[in-house]
Amino acid sequence: AQSVTQLDSQVPVFEEAPVELRCNYSSSVSVYLFWYVQYPNQGLQLLLKYLSGSTLVESINGFEAEFNKSQTSFHLRKPSVHISDTAEYFCAVSPNNNAGNMLTFGGGTRLMVKP
């Protein structure tokens, strides 16, 4: 079984400041890792994912996340946020095997970017 912990339920930050959204997981098997973003009243959009290879993964809109196996973490970072980044961010894992693709989600972090 897997579990995901997002330590911060809300993160307020000023525009153009850097931000880090924390995600830690536990699992008895190897996992894939994901960050999803949810804008108000919308579905989830995949932001980035780690499947294998380089532990640093990037999205097209400036976010990046680094898989740290020893610390079982997959923190999301952006060096300079915009107002439009205001949304709910979910970290998720799925087992790296053939047992199915079920995602286990963290509770979410609400990023609030202030002008």
Next chain:
Amino acid sequence: NAGVMQNPRHLVRRRGQEARLRCSPMKGHSHVYWYRQLPEEGLKFMVYLQKENIIDESGMPKERFSAEFPKEGPSILRIQQVVRGDSAAYFCASSPGQGGGYTFGSGTRLTVV
């Protein structure tokens, strides 16, 4: 490619009525997943289906909830005799196979009054 299509977007039901939520996966995707998001919470897995088969329903409540993914047509999540606690956003996702994550629909927001 129209993506994962869910309908209706919003559904209001009175207590005791039935709710039917529909999900059409992306073209070429044969794996469908249903998740529920309660207010102020993350998403919780409900059920995983492939065409005509339920693969994993470990997240489904034991009573009143059922899901199907027929050979033809959309996947259906059915909730019988709805109660206020069923009010939530229900998301469907699809994938072409194992591994790598999947694509979510925009969800159906069920309100039980």
